[in-house]
Amino acid sequence: MSHPMHDVLGRWKAAFDGHRPGAMAELFTEDALFQGFGPAVVAGQDAVRAYYEAVPDDRRAEVTVLHTYTVGERVAGGFADVTFSDPTGWEAKVHMSLVLRRDDNGWRILQYHVSRVAAGG
Structure with a gap:
């Protein structure tokens, strides 16, 4: 059985690559915390939708899951490049x-955080 991280990120990638902000927002919980490229942390599905609406529609994402974990039956997560x-x-x-x-x-995203990798790092 696949880890929930693989499933959620597969759906996230499909929605991102298809530039479907509504589908992106549905991947998140109603009370999700989200920090994308900007310095501000935003909360909720409406903020997530607005963030992805501003992303140019020709952007794509390649995802490599690095580590996963599970805490009980209702919490999981992990890290990806x-x-x-x-x-x-x-x-x-x-x-x-x-x-x-x-x-x-x-399974939905409760907390999302990205940090840019510095050139050469």
Whole structure:
């Protein structure tokens, strides 16, 4: 059986690559904490949707899951390396960490954080 991190990130990648902000927001809990490229932490599905609506629709993500963990039956998470890119050659490498929570809707993202990988690092 696959770890929930693999499933959630597979759905996240499909929604991101398809530029579907509504589908992205549905992957998150209603009270999710989210920190993307900006310095501010935002909360909730509406903030997540707004963040992804602002992402150019030609961006894609390559995801490599590095580590997963499970705490009981309702909490899981892990770490991944993600490379965002677009057809112009723009690229941004990040470390991603997720905390997942299982509820009546399945596994969803409770906490999302990315940090850019410095050039040469």
